[in-house]
Amino acid sequence: QFVESDDDEELLFNIPFTGSVKLKGVIVMGEDDGTHPAEMRLFRNIPHMSFDDTAKEAEQTFSLSRDPSGELEYPTKIARFSNVYHLSMHFPKNFGAETTKIFYIGLKGEWTEAHRHEVTICNYEASANPADHKLEQITPQTPFIS
Numbered sequence: 022q023f024v025e026s027d028d029d030e031e032l033l034f035n036i037p038f039t040g041s042v043k044l045k046g047v048i049v050m051g052e053d054d055g056t057h058p059a060e061m062r063l064f065r066n067i068p069h070m071s072f073d074d075t076a077k078e079a080e081q082t083f084s085l086s087r088d089p090s091g092e093l094e095y096p097t098k099i100a101r102f103s104n105v106y107h108l109s110m111h112f113p114k115n116f117g118a119e120t121t122k123i124f125y126i127g128l129k130g131e132w133t134e135a136h137r138h139e140v141t142i143c144n145y146e147a148s149a150n151p152a153d154h155k156l157e158q159i160t161p162q163t164p165f166i167s
């Protein structure tokens with residue numbers, strides 16, 4: 022099974038993660054012909070990316086070689102891909118065919134649980150309210166001389 026582009030050679034994959042990922046490498050498998058992608062552009066943390074958004078500068082761009090067996094791994098710049106919660110992969114061109122076919126995409130990295138920060142409701146006092154700070158009655162222990 023494979024994914025094939027519709028009208029031209031461009032393909033776009035949006036991959037959301039359930040946690041935070043440190044992406045270290047990518048493997049792309051295609052056929053050993055003109056339908057294999059020739060270039061891959063990676064974008065991080067742009068949810069719901071569309072083809073209109075691919076005009077932006079990519080975090081990293083790769084020139085791909087034909088790899089029908091999945092032996093080539095393309096290492097990413099770990100500093101740029103250390104906290105990824107959404108990955109977009111854009112394949113703008115192939116080796117000359119009208120459509121692009123991809124059989125397998127492998128992602129290598131480390132997954133950690135996402136840190137979800139919930140809303141915290143805090144009340145601050147400009148001055149203390151004595152009714153909120155109840156203390157036991159203090160009786161002075163000073164001796165009186167009469």
